[in-house]
Amino acid sequence: MPGDIKSKVLIIEDDPGICTFLKTTVGAAGYDAIVTGSGSHALNIIASHCPDCILLDLGLPDMDGCEIIRSVRKWTQTPIVVISARSTEEDKAGALDLGADDYITKPFGAVELLARIRAALRHTHTTAEDGELALTGSYRVGELCVDYKKRRVFLRGQDVHLTPNEFRIVALLGRHAGQVMTYKALLRELWGPSVSMDNKILRVHMANIRRKLEQNPNQPRYIFTEVGVGYRMAERSEDEPTD
Amino acid sequence: MEQPKYRRFFRNGLLFLLIMGAAVALSMALSGINDDNNPFAMAVFILAVALVARVSDGYLWGIAASLLGTFCVNYIFTYPFWAFDVTYPGYPLTVAVMLIVSILISALTTQIKRQEQLRFEIEREKIRANLLRAIAHDIRTPLASILGASSALREQKLSPNDQTELIDGIHRDAQWLVRVTENLLSITRFTGGVALKKEDEVLEEIIGSAILKYRRRPACLPVEVDTPERILMVPMDGVLIEQVLINLFDNVSDHAAGASRIWLHISTEPGRVVLSVEDDGPGIPKDRLSRVLDGSLTDLHSQTDDRRNMGIGLSVCRSIIRAHGGDLSAGRSAHGGAALRFYLPYQEEEAYAG
Numbered sequence: 035m036p037g038d039i040k041s042k043v044l045i046i047e048d049d050p051g052i053c054t055f056l057k058t059t060v061g062a063a064g065y066d067a068i069v070t071g072s073g074s075h076a077l078n079i080i081a082s083h084c085p086d087c088i089l090l091d092l093g094l095p096d097m098d099g100c101e102i103i104r105s106v107r108k109w110t111q112t113p114i115v116v117i118s119a120r121s122t123e124e125d126k127a128g129a130l131d132l133g134a135d136d137y138i139t140k141p142f143g144a145v146e147l148l149a150r151i152r153a154a155l156r157h158t159h160t161t162a163e164d165g166e167l168a169l170t171g172s173y174r175v176g177e178l179c180v181d182y183k184k185r186r187v188f189l190r191g192q193d194v195h196l197t198p199n200e201f202r203i204v205a206l207l208g209r210h211a212g213q214v215m216t217y218k219a220l221l222r223e224l225w226g227p228s229v230s231m232d233n234k235i236l237r238v239h240m241a242n243i244r245r246k247l248e249q250n251p252n253q254p255r256y257i258f259t260e261v262g263v264g265y266r267m268a269e270r271s272e273d274e275p276t277d
Numbered sequence: 278m279e280q281p282k283y284r285r286f287f288r289n290g291l292l293f294l295l296i297m298g299a300a301v302a303l304s305m306a307l308s309g310i311n312d313d314n315n316p317f318a319m320a321v322f323i324l325a326v327a328l329v330a331r332v333s334d335g336y337l338w339g340i341a342a343s344l345l346g347t348f349c350v351n352y353i354f355t356y357p358f359w360a361f362d363v364t365y366p367g368y369p370l371t372v373a374v375m376l377i378v379s380i381l382i383s384a385l386t387t388q389i390k391r392q393e394q395l396r397f398e399i400e401r402e403k404i405r406a407n408l409l410r411a412i413a414h415d416i417r418t419p420l421a422s423i424l425g426a427s428s429a430l431r432e433q434k435l436s437p438n439d440q441t442e443l444i445d446g447i448h449r450d451a452q453w454l455v456r457v458t459e460n461l462l463s464i465t466r467f468t469g470g471v472a473l474k475k476e477d478e479v480l481e482e483i484i485g486s487a488i489l490k491y492r493r494r495p496a497c498l499p500v501e502v503d504t505p506e507r508i509l510m511v512p513m514d515g516v517l518i519e520q521v522l523i524n525l526f527d528n529v530s531d532h533a534a535g536a537s538r539i540w541l542h543i544s545t546e547p548g549r550v551v552l553s554v555e556d557d558g559p560g561i562p563k564d565r566l567s568r569v570l571d572g573s574l575t576d577l578h579s580q581t582d583d584r585r586n587m588g589i590g591l592s593v594c595r596s597i598i599r600a601h602g603g604d605l606s607a608g609r610s611a612h613g614g615a616a617l618r619f620y621l622p623y624q625e626e627e628a629y630a631g
């Protein structure tokens with residue numbers, strides 16, 4: 035983002051190779067990169083430098099990455115993007131449930147990394163109070179519009195007739211567009227903390243929603259599945275017009 | 278490992294009770310015929326002891342059987358009947374014979390089992406060594422090219438064009454290595470004592486995610502899926518089946534020269550859901566069909582492709598599907614190219630309609 039002050043990105047990663055890659059990429063994109071390989075050092079830096087975004091590798095030598103998320107979330111909402119290996123869906127879901135904002139799976143390219151950082155920064159800059167959602171009472175992406183005032187979802191201007199439960203799911207995903215919502219988080223928000231952990235009902239609702247919203251449920255445009263973790267609502271890309 | 282130990286104890290105990298009970302019953306039935314000292318009882322119990330020692334694990338059960346056998350012979354089937362008489366002249370001999378029989382047979386059984394175990398381990402080592410050799414071979418070539426390209430970039434003065442070409446090469450090779458390692462990681466999710474983690478997954482979600490990831494590849498083809506109206510909830514490890522689909526799609530774009538499109542057909546048969554990945558490329562030659570899947574064929578489509586082969590990818594697919602209780606087969610597609618069909622066990626449930 036071209037501004038007077040560079041956004042500060044803290045990179046917490048112990049592998050020197052990945053570190054160099056992250057630092058170079060982030061630096062070249064115009065951010066101010068701060069790098070550390072130690073968890074305890076990272077906590078100090080977060081307190082003293084107040085970075086705008088944190089890239090966190092969960093596997094650190096001196097501290098469990100989840101510990102860092104937990105202690106950071108005690109006092110700040112600074113966006114945290116977790117860098118994780120594939121094959122550890124539970125870890126990803128666990129990190130998100132602890133308060134991480136997003137994750138990126140190793141290996142990844144520069145474009146993908148920068149997209150996640152931009153998305154994470156955007157979420158802090160446009161909170162629910164001053165975002166489009168609060169201004170217009172609706173969330174739009176592509177031909178989809180979630181109207182929070184009328185409690186309806188429109189596709190190409192047509193009401194898609196969701197059931198009340200289906201609307202609540204879409205509304206929730208729309209409010210967190212671009213972010214992965216874990217099954218656990220969705221269930222908790224929709225049916226309260228006492229709901230059983232069986233996410234089958236949620237899956238069936240999602241399949242029905244997909245049939246109503248997506249032209250081709252096998253190649254969705256609006257709601258994506260993160261296998262083993264949860265769902266993600268598509269986010270309006272930056273070049274897409276507002277209306 | 279507590280559970281199997283318990284189970285083995287119960288299995289051994291059950292067999293012990295069955296065999297010894299049968300021996301008592303048989304001897305009792307026979308003793309009705311001839312009410313004198315029962316000479317056959319001894320024979321029946323020696324047989325019973327031998328059987329227990331053969332079918333149970335370790336020595337303890339056989340020894341217990343021989344002690345119980347001696348006791349039974351003495352107590353029930355030898356004069357005085359229904360009384361224990363240690364002064365009975367043949368008694369020490371009976372004990373000794375039964376003990377020796379049980380120990381001999383237990384020893385033999387244990388030895389045979391140990392040899393089987395050893396053979397099994399040697400076999401497994403061999404498979405492991407072959408797999409390692411195949412992997413090392415698969416990753417050496419791209420590594421060599423990455424090393425060469427990066428050293429050229431570092432040490433030589435190159436034109437910007439040449440530089441870009443080398444960098445693209447490094448990128449391509451690294452992506453290939455990523456694919457190989459993802460496949461290897463997939464296998465570790467369910468081998469080496471790790472059980473497959475099956476959960477009910479909505480099939481279209483897995484397919485959607487696999488297509489999304491495949492479509493990020495630089496040389497991907499459009500994928501056409503025929504979607505069943507019903508929601509299919511299939512028990513599986515979602516990440517692994519996603520990997521299978523990506524491998525099968527990759528296989529088309531890597532090997533089916535001239536293919537323009539991938540079709541994914543989904544159908545249900547009693548007890549299973551069948552997925553078929555098809556293309557309109559040249560297809561797999563008939564003489565190769567059978568060898569395509571086991572990874573032994575390293576020059577699949579050699580006329581159309583360079584040094585790389587997805588032999589490892591397809592054999593990973595097959596291992597994953599077999600671990601799910603399904604199977605993978607190769608054939609011809611109605612679209613003109615190859616068809617790789619696999620099925621997964623699936624029980625239809627009516628409850629998900631609407």
